Amino acid sequence: MVRKNFLKSYGFIIAMLVAIVAGCIVGWIWPVVTAEDGSTISAGATVLEPLGKLFINLMFCVVVPMVFFSISSAIGNMKSPKRAGKILGTTIGTFLVTGLIAAILFYIVMMIIPPVTHTYDLTEGEIGETISIPQMIINFFTVEDFSALFSRRAMLPLIVASVFTGFGIQGAGGSESIVGKFFSNMTEVIMRIVKLITYYAPIGFFGFFASLVATYGPDLIGDYSRALITYYVFCFVYMFVSFPLYAWFGGGQKGISVMFSHLFRPAVTAFGTCSSVATIPTNMEVAQDSGVPKDVTDIVLPMGATMHMDGSSMSAILKVAFLFGIFGMDFTGGKAVLAIIIAVFSSVAMSGIPGGGGVGELVLVTMFFPNQMAIAYPIALALGNLIDPPATMVNAAGDYVVSFIVARFTDGKNWLDKKGEEKPLKEKAS
Template sequence: MNLSSTLLARIANTSLVLQIFIGIVAGILLAVIAPDWAMNIAFLGSLFVGALKAIAPILVFLLVAASIANQKKNTQTNLRPIIVLYLVGTLCAALAAVSVSFLFPSTLILQTGDQTMTPPQGIGEVLHTLLFKMVDNPVNALSSGNYIGILVWALGLGLTLKHASDATKKVFWDMSHGVSVMVRFVIHLAPIGVFGLVAVSIAETGFAVMHSYVHLLMVLLGTMLFMALVVNPLLVFIKIRRNPYPLVLTCLRESGVTAFFTRSSAANIPVNMALCERMKLHEDTYSVSIPLGATINMGGAAITITVLTLAAVNTLGYSVDMPTALLLSLVASVSACGASGVAGGSLLLIPLACSLFGIGNDVAMQVVAVGMIIGVLQDSTETALNSSTDVVFTAAACLAEERKQGQ
């Protein structure tokens, strides 16, 4: 008894990544050894998905509203090129994800039930649906998981609260923080939920489900590597007009490696600040741009949202035309900026992108759960890309400014 208690205590004290990995392995073993038992624990996965489904709409609403309401006016004019790089980089990441998803389409094994959803017939219907979802009753949007409506009302409330008193803004900020803590609690239940999801998936479909996970993971990681080693260097070269790879590789080594293991852009801010100091960048610039980048520079999150959404679309057999794909890229880019400060935040914004295609919340949350399963590598790589790019773009803008002054 003492031995088992000690073992469980050691597992509980390990990192969440290792716990999820243990849950995956345990689920596979249970499905192989005792498939009947595996079917009986299906409720664990359902409870986990249900908890995500319940908290995600509130999180998105409060996080976006509080972030906009508490946004300070930008008084540093030299931050403008860095912000432009952040936004352009995030949009490029979403576009790259769309391109790779078309080249290497992914599918998932989802329980779609008897849903009667019909795919949108081109960009016109998508925009028509989008407009009506934007003006949905805010209470109904929260209760039904209409993320488009949630986002619009959160933006509106955030903009109006910018003129409110500091005390009111702080209340919303504290509420946002409180919900984020609740989300972190739900995320820490991921090992149990993943255990149930993997066990029942393999018991029902065999190891075909693992093949789809591996393919999806390869698409995600390949796109992120493409961004880190091709697109980002190209953007830096346009800015500094010289070989970008010494800067890019230094940032990947000094910032990306630590971010990979901490899996938190916020936790990696001190590492990035110290790196900027060693690179002798302007302190007034990087002291603002690095924390800001941890909020809005979310290329990895845009890739995750786009690839998983298109995987759900492919699974349901929907066809996507190019204008709709471009709209998805834009939505994924904007959504990614709301993923900051929350573990697995990019996954919780997938339903927002899925709603463009009429995909219901039940199916979308299953996609989120799949993201949790592959998150052992996906989330670590996503954080490494996001955090290292903060320094890359800050340094590129500073070097470009120095080049201008030297001319």
């Protein structure tokens, strides 16, 4: 049973890792050979590139309808939009703030420890000219023509349109309407298609990395390792530094000790299952054992499993910083600010969407590397898969800690002391 659960949780990650390593080895022992004049003598492992191209093209084709139908369906089929709005109003602010803190902190780490230390002569397109901030904001939300909306190069405008469509469905009957049921069924159909495509992913990544290493050399492997080690280490640092501060803010000095006495279980569960949703029962139990009011846990923890993703916020910064390094771009100024905004947005707004992680990565490369998507997207996707365990650990364990902050705003700053006083009274009454 343990072995079965392990393979269920980590089987795909292991397959991806084996495929990437195998591809890197093949690319290393079968490199591209060029003559002094720059002409190619032997194509080496680049002959395997079509394996990767096939996977990338399949994903590009399915991701647009996936985003449109899944977001529209999620909003259009809400049972109680008024209650949902009230819940969002009391908790989403905390999610945004902690996600912003995580993104900023990890950006600082990326400036101190750059994930890429080598230079690469990448030829997949050219870096576009820098556009103005106002135009960037316009492009962030809209496109000039309806036909341009359904393109992988306009993911954020598509998300905005999907949100409006969802509210339109809600106003026309919601889940009971014909359109609501159709969108719900289409979402299920598309996710099954995505699952089928995903089975091919290890083969695609094998071909992609074999070609990449054959072309650009083994230096790329070292940069990947550097990025992964930095992220894994910082996730634990973040958990043992930021979480106590959040617990102190939410529950005072006592909150720190209570939090640490219960944190291990949800952290291990999340790391082992790679699922925030699977950690909800454990989070519920430890939160209630900690004295967090039940009505708070019933709202914050299920919402947090899909909308509170500090680890995902940090991973978005890692992917952008890594790609900026790969393409030799300067990751400072307005681009850094935009990356942080997108990181927070993708962690809060898209993590609960089916396939949201892949969508977030596509949004990142669309915004910053529109002419290098064939290279940038699989690199970002591979990083996302390899850092999933620690990212989920920070995401899910953070849900438990955030419940302390929400409890403070709903029950007062002394809520934890009051809960502690209730137990002796109950025992005395009995």
